[in-house]
Amino acid sequence: xxxxxxxxxxxxxxxxxxxxxxxxxxxxxxxxxxxxxxxxxxxxxxxxxxxxxxxxxxxxxxxxxxxxxxxxxxxxxxxxxxxxxxxxxxxxxxxxxxxxxxxxxxxxxxxxxxxxxxxxxxxxxxxxxxxxxxxxxxxxxxxxxxxxxxxxxxxxxxxxxxxxxxxxxxxxxxxxxxxxxxxxxxxxxxxxxxxxxxxxxxxxxxxxxxxxxxxxxxxxxxxxxxxxxxxxxxxxxxxxxxxxxxxxxxxxxxxxxxxxxxxxxxxxxxxxxxxxxxxxxxxxxxxxxxxxxxxxxxxxxxxxxxxxxxxxxxxxxxxxxxxxxxxxxxxxxxxxxxxxxxxxxxxxxxxxxxxxxxxxxxxxxxxxxxxxxxxxxxxxxxxxxxxxxxxxxxxxxxxxxxxxxxxxxxxxxxxxxxxxxxxxxxxxxxxxxxxxxxxxxxxxxxxxxxxxxxxxxxxxxxxxxxxxxxxxxxxxxxxxxx
Numbered sequence: 341x342x343x344x345x346x347x348x349x350x351x352x353x354x355x356x357x358x359x360x361x362x363x364x365x366x367x368x369x370x371x372x373x374x375x376x377x378x379x380x381x382x383x384x385x386x387x388x389x390x391x392x393x394x395x396x397x398x399x400x401x402x403x404x405x406x407x408x409x410x411x412x413x414x415x416x417x418x419x420x421x422x423x424x425x426x427x428x429x430x431x432x433x434x435x436x437x438x439x440x441x442x443x444x445x446x447x448x449x450x451x452x453x454x455x456x457x458x459x460x461x462x463x464x465x466x467x468x469x470x471x472x473x474x475x476x477x478x479x480x481x482x483x484x485x486x487x488x489x490x491x492x493x494x495x496x497x498x499x500x501x502x503x504x505x506x507x508x509x510x511x512x513x514x515x516x517x518x519x520x521x522x523x524x525x526x527x528x529x530x531x532x533x534x535x536x537x538x539x540x541x542x543x544x545x546x547x548x549x550x551x552x553x554x555x556x557x558x559x560x561x562x563x564x565x566x567x568x569x570x571x572x573x574x575x576x577x578x579x580x581x582x583x584x585x586x587x588x589x590x591x592x593x594x595x596x597x598x599x600x601x602x603x604x605x606x607x608x609x610x611x612x613x614x615x616x617x618x619x620x621x622x623x624x625x626x627x628x629x630x631x632x633x634x635x636x637x638x639x640x641x642x643x644x645x646x647x648x649x650x651x652x653x654x655x656x657x658x659x660x661x662x663x664x665x666x667x668x669x670x671x672x673x674x675x676x677x678x679x680x681x682x683x684x685x686x687x688x689x690x691x692x693x694x695x696x697x698x699x700x701x702x703x704x705x706x707x708x709x710x711x712x713x714x715x716x717x718x719x720x721x722x723x724x725x726x727x728x729x730x731x732x733x734x735x736x737x738x739x740x741x742x743x744x745x746x747x748x749x750x751x752x753x754x755x756x757x758x759x760x761x762x763x764x765x766x767x768x769x770x771x772x773x774x775x776x777x778x779x780x781x782x783x784x785x786x787x788x789x790x791x792x793x794x795x796x797x798x799x800x801x802x803x804x805x806x807x808x809x810x811x812x813x814x815x816x817x818x819x820x821x822x
Contacts, residue, residue, distance in 0.1 A: 341357065341358060341359040341360075341380070341383075341384065341393065341394075341395050342358050342360075342393055342394050342395075342396075343356045343357075343358065343392060343393040343394065344356070344357045344358075344359075344380060344383060344390045344392075344393035344395075345357075345390060345391045345392045345393055346376075346379055346383065346388065346390050346391055347391055352551055353376050353379045353551050354376045354379055354380060354383075354390070354551045355551045355552050356393070356552075356553075357376065357380060357393075357548065357551070357552065357553045358546075358553055359380065359546055359553070360556075361496065361527045361529060362527065363495075363525055363527055364522055364523070364524075364525045364526065364527065365522070365527055365528070365543050365544065366518060366522055366528045366530055366541055366542045366543050367527070367528065367529050367530065367542065367543065367544050367545065367546065368529075368530050368531075368532065368538045368542040368544070368545035368546070368559065369381070369529055369530070369531045369545070369546055369548070370531075370532075370533075370538065370545050370546070370547045370548070370567060370570075370571060371547060371548035371549060371571055372549070372571055372572070372781070372782075372783065372816075375548040375549055375550060375551065375571075376548045376550075376551040376552075377531055377548055378500070379551075380548070381417065381498050381500065381529070381531070383395075384410070384415060384496075384498070385404070385407050385410040385411075385415055385417045385498070386404030386405060386406050386407045386408070386409050386410035386415075387406075387407050387410075397413060397414065397415075397495065397496070398495065408437075411437075411492065413495075414492070414493070414494045414495035414496060415494065415495070415496050415498070416486075416488070416489030416492065416494035416496065416497045416498065417498045417500070418482070418485045418486060418489065418497065418498060418499050418500065418502065419500050423485070424473045424481055424484060424485065425473065426472065426473050426474035427472055427473075427474060428472065428473060429469060429470050429471060429472055429473070430455060430459075430467055430468070430469045430470075430471065430473055430476070430484055431448075431451050431452050431455040431469040431470065432451075433473050433484060433488065434454075434455045434458060434484065434487055434488045434491050435451050435454065435455065435491065436488075438491075438492065439451065440454070452469055452470070454491055455469045455487070455491065456469060457491075458487040458488075458490040458491040459487050461490055461520065461524075462483060462486065462487055462490060462517045462520055463513075463516060463517070463520065464480075464483055464487065467480065467484075477510075479510030479513070479514075482502055482510075482514065483513070483514065483517060486499075486517055486521075489526075490521070490526075494526060495526065495527060496526070496527045496528075496529065497521060497526055497527070497528050497529070498528075498529045498531070499518070499528060499529070499530050499531065499532075500531045501531060501532055501533070501621075501622070501623065502514055502530075502532070503532065503534065503537060511537075515537075515540070515541055518530070518541055519541070530542055533621045533816075533819065533820050534820050534821060534822075535564045535567055535568070535817070535820045535822045536564075536820070536821065536822055538559060538567070539559055539564070542559045543558070543559060544556060544557065544558050544559060545557055545559055545562075545567070547567070547570040547571060549570070549571060549572075549573055554570055554573060555570055557570075564817065564822045565813065568812075568813045568816050568817060568822075569813065571816065572783070572812040572813060572816065579759070579760045579763060579788070580763050580767075580784075580785075580788025580789050581763060581764050581767045582767060582788070582789075583767055583768075583770075583771045585613050585614065585615075585770050585771060585791060586613055587611040587612070587613055587614050587791075588611055588612030588613050588773060589611065589612050590609045590610070590611055590612075591610055591611065591612050591646070591647060591743055591744050591775040592609070592610035592633070592644075592645070592646055592663075592744050592775060592777065593609050593610075593643070593644075593645040594606055594607055594608050594609070594610075594633065594642070594643070594644055594645075595607050595642060595643040595645075596641065596642040596643065597629070597632060597633075597639065597641075597642035597643070597644065598639070598640040598641045598642050599625075599628050599629075599631075599632045599637050599638065599639060599640055600637065600638045600640055601628065602624075602625030602628040602629070602799040603625045603628055603629045603632065603796070603799050603800070603801060604625065604798070604799030604800050605799070605800045605801065606625075606629050606642075606796075606800070606801035607801065608794055608801065608804050610744065610775045610776075610777055611775060612743075612773050612774075612775050613770055613771070613772075613773045613774070613775070614770065614775055614776070614791050614792070615766060615770050615776040615778060615789055615790045615791050616775075616776070616777050616778070616790060616791065616792050616793075616794070616804060617778050617779075617780060617786035617789070617790035617792070617793040617794070617807075618777065618778065618779045618780075618793075618794055618795075618796060618801070619780070619783065619786055619793055619794070619795045619796070619815050619818075619819060620795055620796035620797060620819050621797075621819050621820070622781065624796040624797055624798060624799065624819065625796050625798070625799040625800075625801075626748075626779040626796050627668060627748055627779065628799075629779075629796070629801065630665060630746045630748050630777070630779060631665075632644075633658075633663070633746060633777075634655055634658050634663060634665040634746055635652070635653045635654045635655045635657065635658050636655060636665075639652050646658070646661045646662070646663055646744065647661065647662070647743075649661055659688055659689075659740060659742075662741070662742050662743035662744060663742060663743070663744045663746065664688075664736070664737035664740055664742035664744070664745055664746065665737075665745075665746040665747075665748070666733055666734060666737065666745070666746065666747045666748060666750055667733075667748055668748040668749040668752060668779070670726075670729055670730060670733055671729075674733050675721055675722075675729060675732070675733060676721070677720070677721060677722030678720060678722060679720065679721065680717060680718050680719060680720060680721065681703055681707065681712070681714055681716075681717050681718070681719055681720075681721050681724070681732055682696075682699050682700050682702075682703035682717035682718065683699075684721045684732055684733070684736065685702070685703045685706055685717075685732055685735050685736050685739055686699050686702055686703060686736070686739060687736070688736060688740050689739065689740045689741075699717075700716075700717040700718065702739065703717040704716070704717050706732075706735040706738070706739055707735075709735075710731040710732070710734070710735045710761075710765075711731070711761060712724070712728050712731045712732060712735070713725070713728050714728060725754075725758075726754045726758075727754035727758025727759075728758070730750065730751070730754050730758065730762070731758065731761070731762070734747075734750070734762065734765070738769075742774075743773075743774065743775060744774075744775045744776075744777070745769070745774060745775070745776045745777070746777050747766075747776060747777065747778040747779065748779045749779060749780055749781065750762055750766075750778060750780070751763075751780070751782070751785060752781075759785075763785075763788070763789055766778070766789055767789065770791075778790065783812045783815055783816070784812070786807075786815075787807055787810075787811070787812065790807055791806065791807065792804040792805060792806050792807065793805060793807055793810060793815065795815055795818040795819050796819070797818060797819055797820075797821050798821070802818060
């Protein structure tokens, strides 16, 4: 891949990126969340088109129009979120779309033979290929995806965070499979934030930062600190206002919290007038932590105390206790896109006398305060830009009058101008005594706005430390388990 460029509106996702992978090489693609890794791989697979640049595969020009063409050309994408059909068998999943037919009827004997041969090549002989995939553990499903690539005789296999849901034993099995693919002459592109894994199984690495290729290194020539320095490579800007803050009483006290899946262990206190950041990799359990606190996900064990109220609660009760949550997925969970701005802003606490005039009056005041660019309270919120939608979602929490704000990726997918306004608002709220718990994948944001930061790694939350005592490199190392 040479000179690959891709823009989404005003956002430059990729800027003249080169990626060269040799036959039989395990090549790491490294970078922070939002660095451009996923976009580059979507272009390789045919799921996205580049604005400019060229791709060759085996020395021949390659320009897939869709993922099917990419797959037939020998590109196998294995995403973190698996793409198997749970009710179909292992054999049916591996041969899906490439079924062997005899006079229009699927040749199940041949299908089963190809599947068993592919699994055997990967050292997997303990799977019933006729059983539905949903009966298999998550680690085995990951290997089934790879077996599909082997059955297709793929030339390039892309593994996107393949070990995020695996145990140590299953991770070892995956590494053995990667070694088999390498010896077979298959090229493997390995995307991971776990630096120890990269050092162990990869030959070379390409590092992306803000959509730019900042270097290609042999893995044995650079240590973990060197990788982190290449990934971060930037300073905190002046867009993060920081007024002198004074911590008050504890408003949220979490002790040994365990969810049904995640978190596995989380303890912290959040004070009045404090912004506490939660860092970690995608899938580490950050979102699940907020959802357990707010009552959206079941709590298995542990203690949640809001002010002087202790115990589990549903979201409606959390609202009454003064806790509000901003979802990371505003379009799917955070907003009702077909409803008006006024409806979205006041839906959790309608005026005592429900009238359109009163509701719109309340909304108009917050529109002005939050500097929401819109036609007025009656406009459908789905017609606004992402940044203005996010302002309305935050305004709902403020209108409700919460004391504790749970913010999950509050600036994801919005423009720089809106980000600056939200940072200024968070600083203002903390100064006024609000307690803010903020999850973010963007480290400069956490370091610039938070008083303390705790890092989550594979479901377990580390100790919260003052921002003056940490930095981006230390956070990435802890998040990656390095």
